[in-house]
Amino acid sequence: MRINRALRAGIGAVALALAVASTAACGGGSDKSAVENAKDGKLTIGIKFDQPGLGLRNKDGSYSGFDVEVAEYVAGKLGVQPDQITFKEAPSAQRETLIENGQVDLIVATYSINDKRKEKVDFAGPYFVAGQSLLVKADNTTITGPESLTGGKKLCSVKGSTPAQNVKDKYANDVQLQEYDTYSLCVEALRSGSVDAVTTDDIILAGFAAQSPGQLKVVGKPFTTENYGIGLKKGDQETRDAVNDAIEAMIADGSWADALNQTFGATGYQIPAPPTVNRY
Ligand code: GLU
Numbered sequence: 001m002r003i004n005r006a007l008r009a010g011i012g013a014v015a016l017a018l019a020v021a022s023t024a025a026c027g028g029g030s031d032k033s034a035v036e037n038a039k040d041g042k043l044t045i046g047i048k049f050d051q052p053g054l055g056l057r058n059k060d061g062s063y064s065g066f067d068v069e070v071a072e073y074v075a076g077k078l079g080v081q082p083d084q085i086t087f088k089e090a091p092s093a094q095r096e097t098l099i100e101n102g103q104v105d106l107i108v109a110t111y112s113i114n115d116k117r118k119e120k121v122d123f124a125g126p127y128f129v130a131g132q133s134l135l136v137k138a139d140n141t142t143i144t145g146p147e148s149l150t151g152g153k154k155l156c157s158v159k160g161s162t163p164a165q166n167v168k169d170k171y172a173n174d175v176q177l178q179e180y181d182t183y184s185l186c187v188e189a190l191r192s193g194s195v196d197a198v199t200t201d202d203i204i205l206a207g208f209a210a211q212s213p214g215q216l217k218v219v220g221k222p223f224t225t226e227n228y229g230i231g232l233k234k235g236d237q238e239t240r241d242a243v244n245d246a247i248e249a250m251i252a253d254g255s256w257a258d259a260l261n262q263t264f265g266a267t268g269y270q271i272p273a274p275p276t277v278n279r280y
Helices: 002-025 035-039 066-077 092-100 163-172 182-190 204-212 235-254 255-264
Strands: 042-047 056-057 085-089 123-128 132-137 154-158 176-180 196-202 216-219 226-233
Touching: 035 042, 035 235, 042 066, 042 092, 042 255, 056 066, 056 204, 066 085, 066 092, 066 235, 092 123, 092 182, 092 226, 123 204, 123 235, 132 182, 132 204, 154 163, 154 182, 163 176, 163 196, 176 182, 182 196, 182 204, 182 216, 196 204, 226 235, 235 255
Parallel strands: 042 085, 154 176, 154 196
Antiparallel strands: 123 226, 132 196, 132 216
16 A cells, blocks of 8 residues: 555656756747647747837836837737737847747847748747947946947946847957846946946837936947847747748838837937848
């Protein structure tokens, strides 16, 4: 009797361990494609939670920003209502993994299309073109652009982001790069004086600057081209085509411009012309 119970407990433990292992193996994610999940009426979309104007989780639990608008528009075109979207935080360094593990269907998170990422994921879009710039305190007069980051200045960017990589490649000799997990942590470090500047895409920096008027400013001309794509599972051409159709429709029917005006119209950020979707 006692042996039996021990045996049963043992088998139970093994079964539990197997269940945990198999959930971990697929990251708890879905094996279905984004289009298939959308047909079931739901989507999980990765966004930023801390980038004002782009992807922000508000105190009341709602989400706002241009990326959220794009995500909701695209989901709508795939037949999914906003309240059927589960938004999941997608920090820069985790985006490819979240897609590869099936933990998100799509990522709309200031996500630049590049060849290195395309080895792991596919992109629809671009739906926006930004450029790398710098954010400093409003009273800073010494930092005017990337070439003025000399003399051991401390520059903050985010792990797994293209700006951090760019600085490492081009300016690493002159600057002390500090990499955090999110841009909001970089902005905190800038406010407290523990870094001299934050670098990432101009639209992200404009969103932070607008949040605290008169305290922070974006300096220098954009010095890279960042084509924002919607990340999806590699090889899922059906989803890619459907998302590209949705982006084109959003631009064509005026929703794209409306969304940008609503999120960035009051910030002074110069809203660029919409990009052309790349149908490769
Ligand atoms: N667009 C750049 C990137 O995808 C910077 C913004 C970000 O980290 O989200 O890496």
